[in-house]
Amino acid sequence: MTLPFEVTVCVNAIWKVLSSDVIKHSCYYHRVVKKSNATVAYAFGTQISQGGVDAEIQGNYSVCLFKDGERYVIAxxxxxxxxxxxxxxxxxxxxxxxxxxxxxxxxxxxxxxSLSRSHCRFTVELDGSNANLLASQCLSTAKSMHEVISSRVMSFLEKVLVEEDWKRNGRPMRIVV
Incomplete structure (x- = not known):
């Protein structure tokens, strides 16, 4: 996919969004476990009620930034x-x-x-007597959470891309629509 921004603008914006705590508004707790210039690790807990599913989920996630020459990867x-x-x-x-x-x-x-390519993989491990029964609910919950969080992240990313572009190239005198 081609993005209409310089690569450093895209990298800075995506990193700023994914390493931010914007998701905390969807959580009953959300804390930074470890933070450096290229890695942020979080722990969280959230309650979601959407699409006929009411779920409480806890977890951990990390965001990392890698640079190899002119290539950047955010994982x-x-x-x-x-x-x-x-x-x-x-x-x-x-x-x-x-x-x-x-x-x-x-x-x-x-x-x-900029040119971008991406990959996402979501897997569910089942081990237990009621696990198979709850597997479809788990996938429905994952889909609902993805929809809620994605809309918030994309809205934030739109704003941050414009801010980063202005920082890099200066504020436009006028915007052509």
Missing amino acids: LIGVFVPKKMNGMLCQGIVCHLSSWIELTANSSSDVRS
Whole structure:
């Protein structure tokens, strides 16, 4: 996918959003476990009621930034454990998320832009007597959480991309629509 921003603008904006605590507004607790220039690790707990699913989920996730020459990779790795779903205690279900986005400068264009590619994988481990029964609810919950969190993250990313572009290239005199 081609993004209409310089690669450093994209990297700075995506890193700022993913390493921020914007998700805390959806959580009953959210804390930074470890933070450096290129890694942030979080622990969280959230209660979600959406799409006919009521769930409590706790977990950990880390966001890391890697640079190799002109190539940047931002990775997000998480482990999520459902505690309750629709009033039932959950045991034996662990969800894993691994995702990344790779960004490079688009050298084939006269206009400064970036090329991106990404991957996301969500897996569910089942181990327990009620695990199979709750597996479909777990996937429904994951989908609902993704929709809620994605809309917040994308809204924040839109604003941050514009801010980072202004920092890099100066505020435009006028905006053409």
